[in-house]
Structure formats: structure tokens, C-alpha cells
Amino acid sequence: MKREKNTLRNALSLGRIFGVELKLDYSWFIVFALVVWSLTGYYFPMTHPGWPTAVYWVIGAITAVLFFASVVAHELAHSFVSQAQGVPVRDITLFIFGGAAQISEEPKSARDEFLMAVVGPVTSLVIAALFSLLWWVSRPISEPLHALAGWMAWINVALALFNLIPGFPLDGGRIFRALVWAITGNLRQATQIATGLGRVVAYGFIFWGVWQIFGGNWTSGLWIAFIGWFLENAATASYRRVALQEMLAGHTAREVMMTDCPHIPPGLTLDVLVDQVVLPSGRRCFPVMEGDDVHGLLTLHLIKKVPREQWATTRVEDVMIPRDELKTVKPDDELTLVFDRMAAEDVNQFPVMENGRLLGMVTRGNVLAFLRARAELGL
Structure with a gap:
């Protein structure tokens, strides 16, 4: 699998x-x-x-x-x-x-x-x-x-x-998708057809499991039904991923990145940061800068880790992600790869860097807003 x-x-x-x-x-x-x-x-x-x-x-x-x-x-x-x-x-x-x-x-x-x-x-x-x-x-x-x-x-x-078993995303379902893909030449259509068959197979497992339960075989029935539930969720998620990739194809980080993120100095204390920058801006991530030099990145999640009574004595540089640990993307990186990296590395944003310079920030919210705007405009 x-x-x-x-x-x-x-x-x-x-x-x-x-x-x-x-x-x-x-x-x-x-x-x-x-x-x-x-x-x-x-x-x-x-x-x-x-x-x-x-x-x-x-x-x-x-x-x-x-x-x-x-x-x-x-x-x-x-x-x-x-x-x-x-x-x-x-x-x-x-x-x-x-x-x-x-x-x-x-x-x-x-x-x-x-x-x-x-x-x-x-x-x-x-x-x-x-x-x-x-x-x-x-x-x-x-x-x-x-x-x-x-x-x-x-x-x-x-x-x-x-x-x-031809239930996508099992191997049999993927073999079936490959055959449909070869015939139609369209990955999304092949995935949609394979996903439909996969959901039929999944519901078959669920029905079989429920039948076993009513027959008195509780242990096997629950297990079979649970497998069906898992397959149905996996099939649906697989199709959504392919559809998302198709919508993001041909677009880059440069198109969705924010260029107006508030830059903050490393010596700023968290209490001042929250009162003067975080709350007024509504942003969730902040590049830590001195001039054009990038020192790191501070996120709302990192701020929340610090007890509130320590904000007045904790500086940005004490809790930020330092520059050498920063995960970044380039402005011409494809959005599909950027979004995949966010999921794989469990992060919500990436600084967009080129030749050591910070150009902006790309976040999950940026990508989703980009998709919503295109959908509303029928693009």
C-alpha cells in the first residue's frame, strides 16, 4: 500500500x-x-x-x-x-x-x-x-x-x-488507475474513476463487517468495517490530492507570497512584540531581521510556548527559529512542491529566499486563498 x-x-x-x-x-x-x-x-x-x-x-x-x-x-x-x-x-x-x-x-x-x-x-x-x-x-x-x-x-x-483488490489506494487500485490512465491519458480522470471503484470496495468491506457483527462475530466484523472505513478515507484523500496538484500546477511561490510581513528585530521583547506588532497586524509569522540580514523566524506557535509572565524578559532571539535551521523555498519553486513540503515537514509557512535575501513569506493560508480566488473567478 x-x-x-x-x-x-x-x-x-x-x-x-x-x-x-x-x-x-x-x-x-x-x-x-x-x-x-x-x-x-x-x-x-x-x-x-x-x-x-x-x-x-x-x-x-x-x-x-x-x-x-x-x-x-x-x-x-x-x-x-x-x-x-x-x-x-x-x-x-x-x-x-x-x-x-x-x-x-x-x-x-x-x-x-x-x-x-x-x-x-x-x-x-x-x-x-x-x-x-x-x-x-x-x-x-x-x-x-x-x-x-x-x-x-x-x-x-x-x-x-x-x-x-482493485480498491484505490491499494496496489490493485493503483494498477487499475494505471490502466485507465494509459487509456484516457488523463491522470485526474483516471484517479476519479479509480477512487470511485475504491469507495465501492470500501463500502463493501463496511457492509461485510456490519453483516458479521449482526451475525455475532463482533471482533472480525469490527475489524473488517474499520478497514473499509480506512480505505474510503484514503481513496477520498488521494483524489483530493491529485485535484489539488492539478489546480496548483504551473504556479509558483512568487505568485502567492506575502511581501508585507512585519520585520522584527532580534532584541525585541515578546510583550512589546505582541502589543505593537502581533495584535495590530494579525500576522502569524514574523521574519527576524537586522537591516537586510535574516536572523531567523518567529511564529505565533513559538510565542505561545513561552509563559505569559515571562514575555517581558524574553527576547525574540531567545525563541526564534535561527537562520541555520530555517526551512525556506525559492520564488520559482512550484506550488505543488511547496504545499507538499508543508505537509511533509509539518509547517505552516516558508520564507521565500533568493541569493540570501528575503523576498516574502508563503503560508498555507496564502495557497488556499489563491485557490479560492481562482475558483470564484472560474479560472
């Missing part, structure tokens, strides 16, 4: 694999515990009775780790092909529904989309084939190893088949 937008903020960084950052969302611990519990408490005892309790727990834990390693391999395959096609990958995040490779932009062609999507299920099937071989070889050697390999072979086949 692939995501374009970073919706999983609460994640632990585990390092980098082949240049791609691997993250662990806190929700992953829930599903990991459930997998270990189901393997040790139900699956292995039912299919292989008679093992010592410790063996069930050890094999269950190892199997769960290998399962999530398979999910990482699935997502790494997406990432390798994506990067080979010139589409950057910011990270891979494991979360409650599995894993997601966060790509920075849409594929450049239908062919790229197809290759990026299909490689995930293919990788899962290759892993399934390897574990099937281990299952066959280990039969006379070790029953626990034989059981582990059998479950891993089965679950990777299931992972591949699930991802091939």
Missing part, C-alpha cells in the same frame, strides 16, 4: 534502510500484540498441539517479527521502483493496517504507476515461494520451523491477494 500524504505523525524512527527512513507508528504495537496473541493462543496450539507453552510464545513472536519484515520488504519494493522512476520516497511507516511507503509526488506516467504498484504483490509472492520451499525442506527437520514457514507462506500469499 502507498500513501502520498503524511497522515501518521506519531511515529518512531527506526533508522534508514537503503536510504529510506523506516518509522513505526504507535498503532503498530496494537496489531503486533494481536498477531502474537492469535498465533500463540490459537493458531499454533490448534494446528500443532502438544508443544511446550514457551515454544508457542517463542515461535509466535518470531513469526510475527518475520511477518512485519515481509511487510517492510513489500514496501521497500515499492520504494526501490519509485526511486528508480524518479519519484522520491520520504519514508516507510508500519501502522495498524500494515505498512505504507510515503511518496513525494505522483508517478510521471501510467507505466511508472503500474510498475510501482505491481512490484509489491510480486515481492510478497516471491517471499511466499521462499517460505513454501522452507516449509517443504523443514518438514522432517523441525516441526516448529515447519509450522512457522507454512504460516509465513500462507500470509504472504494473503498479503499479495489483499493488495491486488
Whole structure:
């Protein structure tokens, strides 16, 4: 599965694999515990009775780790092909529904989309084939190893088949979008059609889950319905992103940046700043300047972090983002990339810099106001 937008903020960084950052969302611990519990408490005892309790727990834990390693391999395959096609990958995040490779932009062609999507299920099937071989070889050697390999072979086949469901943004939905894109030559239209099919699939999951609940199978029913809800939200968000990119295409930061931001000196105290600059201007971000030299940036969020009783003794330079840590954009950067960076880096504004000079500020509000104005004018 692939995501374009970073919706999983609460994640632990585990390092980098082949240049791609691997993250662990806190929700992953829930599903990991459930997998270990189901393997040790139900699956292995039912299919292989008679093992010592410790063996069930050890094999269950190892199997769960290998399962999530398979999910990482699935997502790494997406990432390798994506990067080979010139589409950057910011990270891979494991979360409650599995894993997601966060790509920075849409594929450049239908062919790229197809290759990026299909490689995930293919990788899962290759892993399934390897574990099937281990299952066959280990039969006379070790029953626990034989059981582990059998479950891993089965679950990777299931992972591949699930991802091939034509419900956008699952891999199957992306394969379907690539085919429609190739036929129509229009990414937005292909996304709209694939999203529509994805929502049908999502509502099918929700209906199936509710049916299971009324049938008395509460646990499976809730889980299936929750998956459907997640797919419906993901499909809708994916289409909105593509539509937004199309509306921003061809426009740059220079077109929407503010050039009248109040410049503030680094030695100004926060109480004076709030009374004389923040409240009268209504602005939320303030370049910290001395002459033409940029020292940093102060935002309303940073001011709020300082207790009010300390404003009179706290200077701007004490709480500002310093120049060497400042995230900036250039005036000719495309708005699609600027907006994507805001989402990826979880910021609301960027200073617009050129040759060391501050030209203005671009904020989320600027971009949204630009879109509203164009919509009202029918542009």
C-alpha cells in the first residue's frame, strides 16, 4: 500500500534502510500484540498441539517479527521502483493496517504507476515461494520451523491477494488507475474513476463487517468495517490530492507570497512584540531581521510556548527559529512542491529566499486563498 500524504505523525524512527527512513507508528504495537496473541493462543496450539507453552510464545513472536519484515520488504519494493522512476520516497511507516511507503509526488506516467504498484504483490509472492520451499525442506527437520514457514507462506500469499483488490489506494487500485490512465491519458480522470471503484470496495468491506457483527462475530466484523472505513478515507484523500496538484500546477511561490510581513528585530521583547506588532497586524509569522540580514523566524506557535509572565524578559532571539535551521523555498519553486513540503515537514509557512535575501513569506493560508480566488473567478 502507498500513501502520498503524511497522515501518521506519531511515529518512531527506526533508522534508514537503503536510504529510506523506516518509522513505526504507535498503532503498530496494537496489531503486533494481536498477531502474537492469535498465533500463540490459537493458531499454533490448534494446528500443532502438544508443544511446550514457551515454544508457542517463542515461535509466535518470531513469526510475527518475520511477518512485519515481509511487510517492510513489500514496501521497500515499492520504494526501490519509485526511486528508480524518479519519484522520491520520504519514508516507510508500519501502522495498524500494515505498512505504507510515503511518496513525494505522483508517478510521471501510467507505466511508472503500474510498475510501482505491481512490484509489491510480486515481492510478497516471491517471499511466499521462499517460505513454501522452507516449509517443504523443514518438514522432517523441525516441526516448529515447519509450522512457522507454512504460516509465513500462507500470509504472504494473503498479503499479495489483499493488495491486488482493485480498491484505490491499494496496489490493485493503483494498477487499475494505471490502466485507465494509459487509456484516457488523463491522470485526474483516471484517479476519479479509480477512487470511485475504491469507495465501492470500501463500502463493501463496511457492509461485510456490519453483516458479521449482526451475525455475532463482533471482533472480525469490527475489524473488517474499520478497514473499509480506512480505505474510503484514503481513496477520498488521494483524489483530493491529485485535484489539488492539478489546480496548483504551473504556479509558483512568487505568485502567492506575502511581501508585507512585519520585520522584527532580534532584541525585541515578546510583550512589546505582541502589543505593537502581533495584535495590530494579525500576522502569524514574523521574519527576524537586522537591516537586510535574516536572523531567523518567529511564529505565533513559538510565542505561545513561552509563559505569559515571562514575555517581558524574553527576547525574540531567545525563541526564534535561527537562520541555520530555517526551512525556506525559492520564488520559482512550484506550488505543488511547496504545499507538499508543508505537509511533509509539518509547517505552516516558508520564507521565500533568493541569493540570501528575503523576498516574502508563503503560508498555507496564502495557497488556499489563491485557490479560492481562482475558483470564484472560474479560472
